[in-house]
Amino acid sequence: MNAINTADTSFMIFATVLVMLMTPGLALFYGGMVRRKNVLSTTVHSYTAMVIISLQWVLIGYTLCFGKDFAGFIGNFQFLGLHGVGFLPNADYAGTIPQSVFMLFQLMFAIITPALISGAIAERMKFLAFAVFILVWTTLVYDPIAHWVWGAGGWLRNLGALDFAGGNVVHISSGISALVVALVIGRRKKLKSITPHNLPMTLLGAGILWFGWFGFNAGSALGVNGVALNAFITTNTSAAASALTWCICELIVRKKITSLGLASGIVVGLVAITPGAGFVSPMSSILIGGIGGIICYFSVTVVKIKFGYDDALDAFGCHGIGGIWGGIATGIFASKAINSAGANGLIHGNIKLLGIQLIAIVATVAYSAIMTFIILKVLGKFMSLRVTADEESDGLDVSQHGEEAYGGIDI
Amino acid sequence: MEEKFSKIDIITSSSKFEELKEALNVIGVSGMTVSNVLGCGIQKGHKEFYRGLALDINLLPKLKVEIIVCDIPVELVVETAKEVLHTGKMGDGKIFVYDVKNIIRISNGAEGRDALRYNK
Numbered sequence: 001m002n003a004i005n006t007a008d009t010s011f012m013i014f015a016t017v018l019v020m021l022m023t024p025g026l027a028l029f030y031g032g033m034v035r036r037k038n039v040l041s042t043t044v045h046s047y048t049a050m051v052i053i054s055l056q057w058v059l060i061g062y063t064l065c066f067g068k069d070f071a072g073f074i075g076n077f078q079f080l081g082l083h084g085v086g087f088l089p090n091a092d093y094a095g096t097i098p099q100s101v102f103m104l105f106q107l108m109f110a111i112i113t114p115a116l117i118s119g120a121i122a123e124r125m126k127f128l129a130f131a132v133f134i135l136v137w138t139t140l141v142y143d144p145i146a147h148w149v150w151g152a153g154g155w156l157r158n159l160g161a162l163d164f165a166g167g168n169v170v171h172i173s174s175g176i177s178a179l180v181v182a183l184v185i186g187r188r189k190k191l192k193s194i195t196p197h198n199l200p201m202t203l204l205g206a207g208i209l210w211f212g213w214f215g216f217n218a219g220s221a222l223g224v225n226g227v228a229l230n231a232f233i234t235t236n237t238s239a240a241a242s243a244l245t246w247c248i249c250e251l252i253v254r255k256k257i258t259s260l261g262l263a264s265g266i267v268v269g270l271v272a273i274t275p276g277a278g279f280v281s282p283m284s285s286i287l288i289g290g291i292g293g294i295i296c297y298f299s300v301t302v303v304k305i306k307f308g309y310d311d312a313l314d315a316f317g318c319h320g321i322g323g324i325w326g327g328i329a330t331g332i333f334a335s336k337a338i339n340s341a342g343a344n345g346l347i348h349g350n351i352k353l354l355g356i357q358l359i360a361i362v363a364t365v366a367y368s369a370i371m372t373f374i375i376l377k378v379l380g381k382f383m384s385l386r387v388t389a390d391e392e393s394d395g396l397d398v399s400q401h402g403e404e405a406y407g408g409i410d411i
Numbered sequence: 412m413e414e415k416f417s418k419i420d421i422i423t424s425s426s427k428f429e430e431l432k433e434a435l436n437v438i439g440v441s442g443m444t445v446s447n448v449l450g451c452g453i454q455k456g457h458k459e460f461y462r463g464l465a466l467d468i469n470l471l472p473k474l475k476v477e478i479i480v481c482d483i484p485v486e487l488v489v490e491t492a493k494e495v496l497h498t499g500k501m502g503d504g505k506i507f508v509y510d511v512k513n514i515i516r517i518s519n520g521a522e523g524r525d526a527l528r529y530n531k
Contacts (some may be wrong), residue, residue: 037472193429393426394457402460408470409449 004089005096007041008223012094012101018215019108023115025212029205029263030119034315036197038123039405045118045130052135053111061110062103064143066093069153074144079103092152094222105219106146111165113142113174119176119315124188124392127400129385135373137177137393141371145173145364161260161360162334162342162353164231165220167326169365175320176365177372179300179311184376185386187310189393197409206263210239213219217277227339231277231383235270237309238277238289242269245293261297264318268296271322275328279342284333292325326359332356414523416511417485422450422477423496423504428474434495435478438487441529444477454502473504481524483513 027046031039053061059081067075069318079085081102090099114134121130146169148156165167188194196202217235221228246265247257272292273285280288300317311317323403331354332344332406344350398404425429428445435443448493449470480488489506496503515524 190429192428393424398457398459402458404459404468407459408468 003096004098005223007297008094008096009098010244011103011224011228012097012105012219015215015219016101016108018110018212019214019219021193022108022209022216023047023112024210025208026112026115026203026347027205028201029209029267030122030202032198032200032202033207033260034122035165035194035395036406037397037404038106039197039397040403041127041396041400042118042122044127044401045122046115048127048131049111049115049118049134052131053114053138054107054231056135056138057103057107057110061143062106064139065106065110065146066090066151069073069147072153072303074154074160075147075151091148094137097221102222104303105222108217109170110142113166113170115139116170116174116315117178117181117320119313120311121141121185123194123310123396124312124386125181126384126387127396129379129383132383133181133385134203134381136375136379137372140375141173141177142169145169145367149360156360156363159356159359160343160353161356162279162330163275163281163327163360163395164278164330165217165274167271167323167330168360170270171274171319172327172361172364173368174206175316175318176325176368179309179320180317180369180372182309182311182316183374184380187308188312189389191310196260199263202328203259203263206266210266213239215269224377227278227341230282230338233282234273234277234285234288237282238273238285238292239266239269241289241367242266242272242293242296245290246297248296263318264296264300266294268292268318268322270328271319272296274330275321275326276333279330279334279339280345281333281335281338284335284347285331288326288333290331291329292322294323295325302323324365327361328340328354329359331355331356348408375376414481416479416481416514416523416527418509418511419480419485419488419492420507420509421478421492421496421504422448422473422507423476423492424483424502425474427496428476431476431492431495434491435488438491439478439483440478440480440488442478442527446475446477448473448475452501452505471502479514481502481527482516 022115023046027043031043034042061077063077064075067078069400070076080332085099085103087098089095094102097378114137147167148154149163213235214232218232221231243265244263250257250261269289272288296318299321300314304317332346335348337343345353450473451469457467459468485508490505514526515522
């Protein structure tokens with residue numbers, strides 16, 4: 001029954017372009033939070049991911065993720081250079097849409113994931129080092145983890161771990177790796193006096209992320225069905241719930257609700273619901289987003305300060321922590337009544353799923369952290385990862401790219 | 412009593428502004444006006460590229476700090492600024508000292524030395 005369904009196919013093409021738009025959205029979200037002398041550098045990080053991963057994916061990335069399983073760990077070279085990836089569906093993944101559409105949809109996930117890491121290393125990493133890093137990282141970290149979780153025969157998938165739209169694959173992997181890179185390259189100078197230069201830009205970015213996330217989560221159903229629409233609803237609801245609780249935390253702790261807090265709360269809610277979007281009910285998504293907003297508020301305002309790591313734009317604090325909470329929450333709230341292909345979670349009397357989710361989280365955290373550390377140490381032998389103190393003080397736009405975003409006098 | 416007021420302009424790179432502000436605070440300078448400025452001197456600029464256009468940019472972003480003092484000696488302010496800002500390289504900046512005729516605080520009409528004092 002592997003017939004192409006044109007409604008599903010059109011829906012997935014639409015979802016794919018929605019996810020694509022998230023990466024420019026992320027560039028705006030991050031770009032507004034840095035100083036004016038680093039806005040181009042930060043923006044270019046996201047666009048670089050679009051360039052490098054688009055090529056990596058068609059050459060080798062897709063087959064490493066979704067080629068025939070090798071030992072539960074990685075895909076083989078069956079789809080190398082997109083060999084055999086055409087209009088016919090791949091029944092292992094999506095029986096009603098062309099495999100080429102599935103491949104493009106997955107590409108957009110592979111693009112945004114390394115772009116997320118750029119938030120932690122903003123304003124100080126050498127551009128060429130970042131470009132090489134994301135190529136190696138995607139090949140050695142993202143592709144294997146995507147195969148474990150989503151690939152037919154992947155060991156976490158066989159174990160029964162649930163990750164609807166990429167809590168492990170996208171958010172935990174990038175968030176944890178972001179923390180490792182931030183620790184390896186160290187803190188920015190003048191850390192205490194750094195403030196965002198354009199928050200309207202950040203808010204627009206958050207809005208575009210929210211918009212694109214409907215493609216990310218609803219599209220992960222891979223067709224037009226009840227699960228897709230459930231994911232659409234839970235995604236929107238969780239974003240709202242998290243924004244609300246983040247703002248309430250701000251109101252209690254600082255007496256004022258900030259626009260950056262609002263934007264951050266939205267993104268955290270989207271992250272937290274990602275692994276469970278197609279498995280939990282809309283009522284559960286209120287709790288998942290709401291609790292996610294509170295946890296991440298404290299992770300970026302208290303934990304980060306206490307430990308002193310410079311996760312510049314909170315890639316770890318929002319995506320790492322939000323993703324881990326989302327994975328746990330899926331183990332608590334998942335329901336077979338929502339998605340018969342899923343499993344029941346803790347509140348439906350099944351404690352086993354929570355254990356499996358924890359195994360998946362621990363495996364993703366450990367593998368991402370160790371591999372990222374090794375990649376950086378090896379890269380560091382060949383090139384310096386961090387700009388010089390003078391380059392940092394001049395700003396990365398001028399020192400890395402020879403441009404200014406808002407430079408010069410008006411003539 | 413003859414009151415003498417001086418205005419001190421410090422033009423320097425933004426990288427040491429926080430230290431400068433703290434050091435000035437220590438010697439009692441609590442008020443200042445700060446602006447982002449562009450300027451050129453002997454410090455070498457950098458190259459910028461916009462498609463086919465290659466530009467030598469020698470107008471560099473600097474900070475201008477303006478301070479008015481009466482009771483605090485000008486020499487103390489200058490020495491403090493020099494100490495904090497000196498790296499020995501081009502681009503450390505310049506300090507200008509001017510005489511000021513009068514100071515008027517708008518909120519209560521106070522003039523001269525009184526206009527510089529704050530009753531806390």
